[in-house]
Amino acid sequence: MYETLYRNILLPMFDGTIKGRQTMKHWQRAEATQWHSRSELELQQLVDLRRLVAHAAAHSLYYKNLLLEHAIDPATISSFDDFRRVPLLHRETIARNRLQLSTSLPMKRISKSTGGSSGEPLHFEISAESNDRRVAMTYRGYGWAHAGPGTRQLYIWGTPPSRLAAWKRWKMSLHHAFDHHLVLSCFEFTPEMMHRQLRRMNAWRPQVIVAYTNAAYEFARFIESEGLQVWQPKSIVVGAEKLHDFQRIVLERVFKAPVFETYGSREFMLIGAECEQHSGLHLSMENLFVEILDDEGQPTPAGEEGNVVITDLFNDAMPFIRYVNGDRAIAGFENCPCGRGLPLLRKVTGRQLDVLTTPDGRKIPGEFFPHLIKDYRSIRRFQVIQNDPHEIIVRMVTSGGLTLADLHHLENDLREGIGPIVTLKLEQVDDIPLTRAGKLKVVVNNLQTSQTSGRLPEHSDLAAGSDDQPAAQGALVCQH
Template identity: 45%
Template sequence: MYSQVYRKILEPLWEEKIRKRHTLEYERKLNESQWLPEDDIRSIQWQELRKLLIHSEKECPYWRNAFEEAGLQARDIVSYDQFRSLPLTTKPIIREHYDDLIARSYRGKTWKKSTGGSTGAPLQFEYTPESDQWRQAVTRRGYAWAGAIGGIKQVYIWGVSLGKEPLIQKLKQNLHHLILRHRYFNSFSCNQESMRHWQRDIEKYDPKVIVGYTNPLYTFAKFINDRASAALIHPDSIITAAENLFDYQRVEIEKAFHAPVFHSYGSREFMLIAMECEKHEGLHISAENLFVEILREDGTPADPGEEGRVVVTDLHNYGMPFIRYDIGDLAVWSDKPCSCGRGLPMLKKISGRVLDIIRTPNGKSIPGEFFPHLLKDFSEILQFQIIQKKLDKLTVKLVTANGIGEESLDKIKKHISEAMGENCTIEYEFVDEIPLTKTGKHRVTMSMLSR
């Protein structure tokens, strides 16, 4: 009952009448366009892309120079091959050319945000209120596929503000969460004591949907599954976010909560990039808001089933256009459409971060997911992290329940040595905990080698 009142009265009153925002209007359009054939969605996408390019050439000194150097004019770009003539945008480029990337007519009218800087170098950027409304609308559509609609009880195991918030701001935020019926639990504090409190409070709250960072959700699921008494937490769905999801984590989470997992893929720069629907056959790209490319190392487009770097263009951020932005992730296009009938382009999977790839002395690369796949079968290991500071040396950090036997350690080392080659030294480091990143994420592998 409350959910209907919220969605039909409270939300439209607040969003459309009081705040004068177009989020709900965009969401309605997105709910219609998702069922169009893929070619029609691509046509809409291309129209938005061309408008963005023309605007960027006119308004942004950096992009005007980029078009000139590529021998192009924005209005003449009519093919993807021409579009690929534009350079990739990277974090260092944004830092170096920050002012020249801001559109002249939007100066002083944008909002600012920062990425978490998991590589040790946070990025500040700007975006427009209108593009934020598109981001919110895209997220609302994607989360609705998992049943996370306005006004229903939702629990978030999420990163919280690390600084001390002003009292008024905190009161406003608490009131907002109360109206939305959202409860937040601090994923930065994910230990045995806190998870006992989580379990008790979530059982009492009885949410319909649980949303959370992947690794804290997985740790919480293991905590529940390892306890003698089963949890009385039975949501309709789980949404994993902010970190990659491995198959063994999905199994553990679904076992704990007796509910399907919907994986989402996003970033601070763009919010929701792609999302699983009810068929769980891959992730649907937010194509009406983002133009996504997957590229090989030589910059050519990857084929379906082939892993490549994720490059994103934001179609509605006119304040600081993100064009061909190398986000630092690896992904794979799906080789078939989803059986749900949506025409949105599909990712088969997110492989992980480019920086998570471990390199071997003999010139090969090992994806970060190799290590979770290997170490998941050792029940003594509670948490782990692989660190590569030198090409011929790996450090394996382990958090164990009550120690780990030599036989298991030898077995782990044997498998890693077979993958890395005989010329690689592998050392163990036993720790009480593995620190999270500043944004509350857990990096499974960390390569500190120069690229």
């Protein structure tokens, strides 16, 4: 009943009439275009790419200079190969050229920050139109998992620190109630807390569970090991961290519901999502152009692993053109038996954040740290290390603007997640070394305990942290 009321009256009235957004229009169009042929979608993609590059050349000082330097005329882009002449965009480049990347046109802009799961939080802008399109893609992708707007959903997710202003907490609670969501924090997963959260979940009786991958997996293992009764939803949507086959098996066994994997990030929201066929991740092709490239910047042969590179087709506020997001995936965009023209991303292989454990039984998802530290703009790079069950070390490279008050707030915020027993050390350092693969492993659990059972062996790239899984939606990614 509420789902019908929400979709047909409340959401259109709030989103369109009150807020003046175009989300519903983009969502309706996306529900139709997903059934267009691959060739039709690619043709429109090329048109949108050409428009984007022309817009960036005209209104972004950074791209104006870049395209002139490489003798690229947007009007001559007639193929994807032509488009690939535009140089790659890296996180460090954005940090150094943020003002020059932003366009000069007046428009409604939304400031965003990544969770910094790659170790360096990123601050950027998106246009209001781009945001509306992103939300529409999320509505469509989640809809494949029976988690469309208005459905009764339980989120096992990240929550803001308790020092957040009371009015902001009230506003968030009101928003969750309007959306028909119950949000449970996965940042305090002690056995006692998981008992409490299970009781709340069973009382809520959600149609769908939306969760961070590792948090949902730890929750399911706890429920199974304790022999507890759990409400059975229609489906489970996971994101923010790579879903492995062994995790899917456990989740589906415990909750007796199909699991749908999503892939997203704060920079782009939903990049890909599984449909009912579970054959791979359908790309949000109408919004994004996704490439898989080797370390030399060339297209990776199908079946081989490469770097994920993404272009947002409609972020006119601050164009992200051929952005190397730090993830790794298997190349080769296949078709799905479902009949949708949206190509499938075969498999995302990076990035995976370690789970930390404490003597009082807490299992702290690695996403807790970037989720929190993203709000401290003076912290340019960080790394969390656990060498001992009773100690957690946070190393930080700062810009010099981190005050004693900031350190006090940071310590209090971290303490909410790690609990009172563990010693917390905050260390300001000049640099944090990268791995041999040139990556920064953000959360490092050096403990060899039974808690790591079911994870990848330590010699694998994913376990070693050469590739880090994004925060999502999102996320979803403990992205929202």
